[in-house]
């Protein structure tokens with residue numbers, strides 16, 4: 001019954017728990033960046049990158065987009081990449 | 096026709112078409128006044144013709160919506176209308192009030208009309224689209240209340256469907272937002288604010304629910320697609336329409352004295368207003384592609400598809416064109432606005448009324464489902480003539496608008512308004528020519544009701 | 555595009571497994587209509603985020619100064635609250651798929667509690683700003699900050715309304731291992747609320 005394809009992946013809890021812990025750790029890093037008063041282009045882009053990774057994890061594991069075939073697979077990815085690129089551009093432009 | 100009382104829709108539809116003709120005639124008069132300034136002066140000054148043109152438009156669309164509701168609600172609720180007599184009474188009240196108002200516009204100077212009707216007691220007159228004397232406005236509210244009561248009682252005793260619910264919410268919203276026309280603060284900024292609560296929240300808010308509901312009804316009937324599927328589309332469309340449309344009101348608050356953040360809120364939310372219109376187009380074509388049967392009334396299907404496309408073009412594309420604050424800074428109140436206003440009003444609301452008339456009228460006139468082939472062919476001709484000429488009216492006005500924006504506002508040495516208007520004369524002539532074609536289309540439309548009426552139905 | 559999914563995608567668990575084994579999954583979990591809606595909502599936020607960043611490019615000093623007045627600690631706790639509630643909602647979906655209705659309800663309630671935490675903390679921040687006399691008109695930074703967070707705040711409320719409805723329906727026994735589209739629908743919407751905050755938090759509070 002535990003076939004590794006299709007809806008099954010979305011059922012499995014352990015990867016999702018792992019994702020949860022990863023999200024917590026990445027958020028902690030983001031928060032610490034602020035606490036330590038780190039700033040500047042490269043720091044900002046790293047923080048942004050972490051946020052995009054978190055978004056990807058939510059989309060893939062919690063929203064169940066991983067393992068889809070067809071356009072819906074890309075829904076969240078496109079949503080992350082386009083504003084991510086615009087934000088990156090805007091942050092580069094300012095420096 | 097499944098229920099006897101649906102018949103009350105017929106006078107509403109006939110009145111709508113009659114007033115439509117009047118609207119177009121006054122449009123043509125104004126179009127000529129644009130190029131021959133003193134045409135019909137002093138009998139019909141431009142401002143009066145404009146008032147008549149736009150008020151007839153609103154009134155005939157309202158007649159159409161009411162007729163649509165009276166036709167659609169009994170059929171959806173699967174029971175007779177609560178009170179057909181009340182519906183007929185309200186028809187005459189509305190028609191007579193409307194006719195008297197228009198005569199008032201035409202026969203006496205506007206200021207005299209205001210005095211005669213006691214405007215000073217509760218001043219509400221003198222604002223675009225809301226020029227009606229206060230007593231007419233009160234009459235409209237009474238008609239609307241009686242209408243909503245009649246529909247509400249019908250819905251209560253019958254089957255409740257998503258379509259009637261959405262339609263009813265839309266109609267209630269129409270009545271509620273009209274109440275803002277009684278607000279007329281001295282402060283010009285607040286006056287404009289409330290004015291847009293009526294105008295914008297109508298066409299880009301609650302009317303979209305009415306549009307969606309009527310479109311869904313006609314599509315269910317003509318395609319035979321499952322109600323469940325159609326209802327789900329309707330939900331998504333109206334949710335999007337409300338989210339984007341309500342805050343999107345901000346696109347009228349850019350330069351009227353309201354706080355600057357409206358430039359952001361208005362731009363961002365209204366930029367997404369085309370989405371529900373786009374969804375409507377996808378919806379209509381999808382349903383027709385998935386149809387379970389070929390309905391004999393092909394003219395109605397054509398109108399339904401046409402509505403979805405033209406509403407998207409007029410509201411979605413032409414609306415988006417000037418909705419971002421930096422663009423609107425230059426285009427505000429130019430011929431670009433007029434181009435958009437024409438295509439959007441025709442594409443969305445004129446066409447949806449023509450759609451439901453096209454679908455319902457054969458039954459109201461005693462046929463089983465559809466008109467004769469001959470009549471339908473004429474109707475389709477009128478569809479193309481009116482729609483294509485409206486596209487051209489829009490294109491000519493857009494060209495005029497682009498030139499106007501450039502020479503009057505954008506260049507380094509801007510020209511005065513009237514100097515620019517003279518340079519646009521050619522476009523205004525072409526608009527008028529397209530308008531004549533539109534009138535021809537409308538005449539053919541009316542002929543289609545009589546042609547081939549003794550021939551058998553299209554199979 | 556057909557907004558109601560083909561029957562074979564939702565009939566019985568057996569059929570689902572069979573389908574999972576033999577066919578590719580095309581549609582995301584939940585009602586497809588909610589996904590169309592989610593995309594539209596995400597689009598609004600994408601435009602808002604980009605507008606924020608592009609405006610910041612021309613007003614960097616203002617943005618950097620005002621950003622320091624925000625409470626990043628509160629935002630961090632709120633991030634944890636939303637991440638956790640997303641996780642709980644995921645567990646609720648997993649539970650109903652195993653027909654564990656009671657567990658499903660408990661996870662949903664836990665998720666709702668986290669939503670409440672978010673609302674309370676965020677309201678505290680708003681009260682603070684209000685007392686400091688900050689509003690939409692103060693300057694461009696606060697205009698964006700207040701608009702973005704408040705619009706998201708409304709989505710948290712909306713998501714909680716949906717989750718509450720799902721909880722009630724679960725309690726009434728509307729969902730089973732075979733048919734629980736409603737739970738997945740609510741869950742998808744809630745994850746969207748989460749994912750938006752995960753971008754909003756670093757963008758508005760941290761990146762400088």
Ligand code: HEM
Pocket residue numbers: 223298299346347365366368369406409410411413414415416417418419423426427428429432435436437439440443444
């Ligand atoms: C069926 C729907 C619509 C109708 C019937 C409609 C109609 C109109 C009309 C008549 C006006 C002129 C109002 C006046 O007298 O000043 C207007 C203005 C405007 N409309 Fe629409 N509209 C619709 C949808 C939209 C949409 C979806 C958008 C945006 C995407 C939009 C954007 C605008 C803007 C920005 C103005 C102001 C133009 C100016 O500054 O002069 N409209 N609309």
Ligand code: HEM
Pocket residue numbers: 119122123125126129145148149152432433436437440441445526527529530531533534
């Ligand atoms: C067919 C020939 C038509 C002609 C020649 C015509 C002409 C005009 C003119 C000259 C104006 C005044 C513009 C101004 O104030 O400068 C106007 C306004 C308007 N017309 Fe028409 N019209 C026609 C048909 C229609 C149709 C079919 C509709 C809608 C279904 C319509 C809707 C409107 C609206 C909403 C306004 C107000 C626009 C605004 O405030 O920007 N017209 N028309």
Ligand SMILES: [Fe+2]
Pocket residue numbers: 295299343344346347
């Ligand atoms: Fe508007």
